[in-house]
Amino acid sequence: MNEAHLTYLASDDWAERLRSDLLPWVERVGDLGDDVLEVGPGPGRTTDLLRARCTRVTAIELDPALAAGLRERLAGTNVDVVQADAADTGLPDGRFSAAACFSMLHHVPSAEHQDRVFAELGRLLRPGGYLLVADAVEHAVLREFHADDTFVPIDPTTVTTRLTAAGFTDVQVDTGEYEFRLHARRATVAGRG
Numbered sequence: 001m002n003e004a005h006l007t008y009l010a011s012d013d014w015a016e017r018l019r020s021d022l023l024p025w026v027e028r029v030g031d032l033g034d035d036v037l038e039v040g041p042g043p044g045r046t047t048d049l050l051r052a053r054c055t056r057v058t059a060i061e062l063d064p065a066l067a068a069g070l071r072e073r074l075a076g077t078n079v080d081v082v083q084a085d086a087a088d089t090g091l092p093d094g095r096f097s098a099a100a101c102f103s104m105l106h107h108v109p110s111a112e113h114q115d116r117v118f119a120e121l122g123r124l125l126r127p128g129g130y131l132l133v134a135d136a137v138e139h140a141v142l143r144e145f146h147a148d149d150t151f152v153p154i155d156p157t158t159v160t161t162r163l164t165a166a167g168f169t170d171v172q173v174d175t176g177e178y179e180f181r182l183h184a185r186r187a188t189v190a191g192r193g
Helices: 003-009 012-029 045-051 064-073 111-124 140-145 159-165
Strands: 035-039 056-061 079-083 096-102 125-136 168-175 179-186
Touching: 003 012, 012 045, 012 096, 012 125, 035 045, 035 111, 045 056, 045 096, 056 064, 064 079, 096 111, 111 125, 111 159, 159 168, 159 179
Parallel strands: 035 056, 035 096, 056 079, 096 125
Antiparallel strands: 125 179, 168 179
16 A cells, blocks of 8 residues: 555544444444454554444454554454455454455455455355445546555446355445445355345
């Protein structure tokens, strides 16, 4: 992640946008349950929102420095920070009541790697567990903001097919000018909702 992006994600402006815009959407989607997995928390502003709404949060962060900083900041709270690739976490099957990925999937270096992340999330969620995603779409302004950074936006028109292949059902996608949001459920029986 480039320095400008990281600075923005640690800022009070980003935290306020999360509180005023993302959080109401999360709360409309439904109850996150007791044990939430967050993928790619970065500096942890999204983690702060999630940990106030559930009993336990496990934050998976690929970057060792970001993981260490978040682990130190949230020591003694209901958050466990794990430094790992979200495509291969090593966590147990069916543990989590919900999984959240906020503004991070476009940092995954390829569509194939993103699909491995989706498959891993399908493995980690309990049957019926929620997946919540908010992420960037292809846009010139966003591509410029990601200069010298990984930017592989997901096509919202194909994401339902990709998630279905990973074991999700009831996929609902809303697309705006700069981002899409989706929520889905892990299928309760293989191939069925």
